[in-house]
Amino acid sequence: MQDFVDAFQFIGEHTALLWRLTLDHLALSGAAIGIALALAIPVGVILGHAHRGSFAAINVSNIGRALPSLALISIGVAVLGIGFVNVMVALIVLAFPIVLTNAYVAVDGVDQDAVEAARGMGMTGREVLWKVELPLALPLIFAGIRTAVVYVIATATLASVAGAHSLGDVIVDQATYRLPGVLGAAICVAVLALLAELLFAALQRAVTPRALRLEERGAPLLGDLATNERTAST
Amino acid sequence: MAEPVIPDFGRGSSCVRENGTFCWDWVNAHWGDTLRPALVQHVMLTLIAVAVGFALAFALALLAHRRGWLTTPVVLVTGLLYTIPSLALFQLLVPFTGLSRMTAEVALVSYTLLILFRNTLAGLAGVPEEVRDAARGMGLTRRQLLWKVELPLALPAIVAGLRIATVTVISLATVAVFVVDQGLGAPIYAGLQQTFKTELIAAGALCVALALATDALLVLAQRALTPWTRVARSR
DSSP states (O other): OHHHHHHHHHHHHTHHHHHHHHHHHHHHHHHHHHHHHHHHHHHHHHHHHHTOOHHHHHHHHHHHHHSOHHHHHHHHHHHHOSSHHHHHHHHHHHHHHHHHHHHHHHHHTSOHHHHHHHHHTTOOHHHIIIIIIHHHHHHHHHHHHHHHHHHHHHHHGGGGGGTOOSTHHHHTOHHHHHHHHHHHHHHHHHHHHHHHHHHHHHHHHHHSOHHHHHHHTTSGGGTTHHHHHHHHHO | OOOOOOOOOOSSOHHHHTTOSOOHHHHHHHIIIIIHHHHHHHHHHHHHHHHHHHHHHHHHHHHHHHSGGGHHHHHHHHHHHHHSOHHHHHHHHHHHHOSSHHHHHHHHHHHHHHHHHHHHHHHHHTSOHHHHHHHHHTTOOHHHIIIIIIHHHHHHHHHHHHHHHHHHHHHHGGGGGGTSSOSTHHHHHHHHTSSOOHHHHHHHHHHHHHHHHHHHHHHHHHHHHOHHHHHHHHO
């Protein structure tokens, strides 16, 4: 327990350092997430809207999960060299499949009766997408974003071995910071990941239409199971 | 005139001496002393973590299946563990279990719990009520109902959970190198520290191959264990 007391003392004494690394950590994660979302959501939504490419869209996340983050970052280093951009590319590669699969499954799985009804009302394909499919798919798309955000924040910790700065700098440098420093930084990373999870859980709730929220109340905690199962069992 | 001094770069193929991006010779030469042992350790790390994690999660899921109020606290605690970044969790366990394999296993087990618990419970909850009624009508006891009806029907969901958990553990076990010098993380980390990258690329590729092969194996196992799902599909 003394180790943890020392760890909190370390946090108190090195607040400036930890704060700076937290900001680096967030900058790296934020850049990677932003680009991954910009690439993956349109592709997933369009494929889901057209109900095409389900094999690829679903299996890409299975393969993505199999990629060991440490290996991917390391291979990125081998091929691209060290630095911020290369770690960011590795993080994008890790986040992309999660977001893509969720976006695809979300739009593809929208109640076909609702889509039919919208068509019957004379909506064009684009209107169906924007006014029916996207609002209904939003909660599940957000579930994917939330998973990806937490995953990227966790993995950004490993960026330190590849020359980018993050809270991992302290964690992997026990020679300099000793065990209290390592534990202190580990606590910071854990808190950061938990805060991100809570923030995005709240956002996900906020974008869920009220009618769907009521429906979910039966099994709110088993929420993202549907995606897990679908990504896994195909 | 004196002979020019040619520096001796030691033995090894021209590819290794010239620091090529990927040298098959190196892989051949070091398969036995570096890559194979690391691969075997990695498989062991994974097997133990998934086996222990499954035993725990399965027991918890059976309990929660009978007593519904348990679901919320279990999901909250395992979800909390699941959210903590791996590198941080490995280090946070060091004061308790030291730089040991135990530390690696405890952390890896904690990452399997949420997935396995949630999938097992969802599988059990997904059994149609009519099937349960029919089984009860045939005079099955609660225990028989669970083992002969509910669990077989939940098997696809359980295996789906096992697939996610196993692949996740194979990937995360590379990070265990920061607390214990075992598994494929060791050659990956060694490769990071040097300019010669073959070791790193070979170990990373092995890790991905292991994950994909294990995933395929579990799919085959599920097909063999649930023949009825195939019949239903072929109709």
